[in-house]
Amino acid sequence: MASVPSLSATVHQRLSDALAAARPEASGADPLLRGSDRADFQANGMLALAKKLKGNPRELADAVVAALPENDEIAKVEVSGPGFLNIDVADAAILRTLAARASDESGRLGVPFAENPGTSVLDYSQPNVAKEMHVGHLRSTVIGDAIMRILEHRGETVVRRHHIGDWGTQFGMLIQYLIEHPHELDHESDAARSGSGDSGEAAMARLNRLYKASRAVFDSDEEFKARARDRVVALQSGDEETLNLWHKIVDESKTYFQAVYEQLDVEVLDKDIVGESAYNDALQDVVKDLEESGVAVRSEGALCVFFEDVKGQDGKPTPLIVQKSNGGFGYAATDLAAIRDRIGNLHADKLLYVVDARQALHFRMVFETAQRAGWLPEGAAKQLAFGTVLGADGKPFKTREGETVRLVDLLNEAVERAAVVVREKAEAGGLGLSEEEIQERAQQVGIGAVKYADLSNSMSRDYVFDLDRMVSLQGDTSVYLQYAYARIQSIFRKAGPDAPPAVAHPEVELTPQERALALHLDGFGDVLATAAELYEPHRLAAYLYELASLFSPFYEHCPVLTAPSRELVENRLFLCELTARTLREGMTLLGIRTPDRL
Secondary structure (H helix, E strand, O other): OOOOOOHHHHHHHHHHHHHHHHOHHHOOOOOOEEEOOOOOEEEOHHHHHHHHHOOOHHHHHHHHHHHOOOOOOEEEEEEEOOOEEEEEEOHHHHHHHHHHHHOOOOOOOOOOOOOOOOEEEEEOOOOEOOOOOEHHHHHHHHHHHHHHHHHHHOOOEEEEEEOOEOOOOHHHHHHHHHHHOOOOOOHHHHHHHHOOOOOHHHHHHHHHHHHHHHHHHHHHOHHHHHHHHHHHHHHHOOOHHHHHHHHHHHHHHHHHHHHHHHHOOOOOOHHHEOOHHHHHHHHHHHHHHHHHHOOOEEEOOEEEEOOOOOEOOOOOEOOEEEEOOOOOEOHHHHHHHHHHHHHHOOOOOEEEEEEEHHHHHHHHHHHHHHHHOOOOOOOOEEEEEEOOEEOOOOOEOEOOOOOEOEHHHHHHHHHHHHHHHHHHHHHHHOOOOOHHHHHHHHHHHHHHHHHHHHHOOOOOOOEEOOHHHHOOOOOOOHHHHHHHHHHHHHHHHHHOOOOOOOOOOOOOOOOHHHHHHHHHHHOHHHHHHHHHHHOOHHHHHHHHHHHHHHHHHHHHHOOOOOOOOHHHHHHHHHHHHHHHHHHHHHHHHOOOOOOOOO
């Protein structure tokens, strides 16, 4: 596939060449090209460069303009103010570039692959075995899935890792209770209660009953508590009966996880689920290496790593505890073992962790420890920290009873709200959708609304969860984008099979609405590159929202099928088609569906 450089990149290169020709000593300087409301682009680099060269910025700008050779891209350039360059590109150049994008046989719309793609291990969506997924798992799952899609689109090799909590002291309690009550995870009795076959909800119901029942006995029976603690030792030492029951609990949880992931429209493969248990055999080596190298030291019986700038409220150092004084291991040991595996065995160039911002200190200490030990190259690991989902009161999102919101409840409500919107829109538009079609679209709209509300915010920011706003046809919502896509499809349905082809005509003069839409279409690849480099899906979401927003005045002011000439009809159909393809591609990279009718 031949990639298609954006007009922004082409103009940038023209200016760089002209700058080097006008002032050879400035060769390689950045002209600082940006979008502008005064022209298509504005170059601001002459001001700082002139100061560096001890010259006049306006004179430097005039020299650059004089050094620009004749070309097909730039229609007009003028010096403004103290030395800005305002640049307009030719209509024909815009349409030629878009035509090249549309004709890309790979379907990538001319978007290039990264020059030197590497291998990244992406750690996201980390649910805990035997526990329900809640609203806190939403962000890690949705953000991680979008980053994975964007990186793979750029040509990166992405190894997915779902570091689930499947090890630890609570499993002694759960397994011991199962040994003494062997029918607690019985599928047939659960199916009889619900009147249905096995499902994610049924699996979670079984796990909930197991957890509550075992916890009640654990808290009230000291002899059971002692047996449960002995069971932890049996688990860690590989006792066959204990491991078999542990696998049963893990499998039940995976059944539940997959049901939630399926509803969220996120693909999670079993081979990508590598929990804490996978690193159990490596923990002693982690301890040995850290202690022998002096990176970690014993303190009150525990193996600790200390940091000069990490202290508690009492002013005393707060260490990273790798091994507890009783010989047990915490999250730090498992995370360090995972780093060694991901760098040493998976040969990753980058380790990316989509985790809550409140874990920032933990991961900073883990990364620095791994660097001190020589396991992690400096800068190879990055925490992609996300903020908190808030309720209308501005506090962490809870139920009215103060409980954590179950993720499945939230998703079900989103689909129900979306069904109301889809039904009303279908009736108003006379689409005649069946109830089955309404429910199918409600699923796409509701889940898309939840995802987009998350992804359209900078991940580091907290955001308020407001379903009414999320499923609105107005404002920055996925429904607005989906509706824009569906509206374009309706144009082609109306045009029918005998419609003129969607073909770019570089000879036509573009209206302001056409130019704005066309120029924005050309920036798709640049936005994807930035989103991938910064790991920021919200940049893609913002681009798509602006694309849908620019399509609206085009649709209003530029008749498509009734344009005054065949060339205009074909050209406007071309802009419609490319807008739809770009919306669909961009939404797919965010993990959001685009129904043809809405």
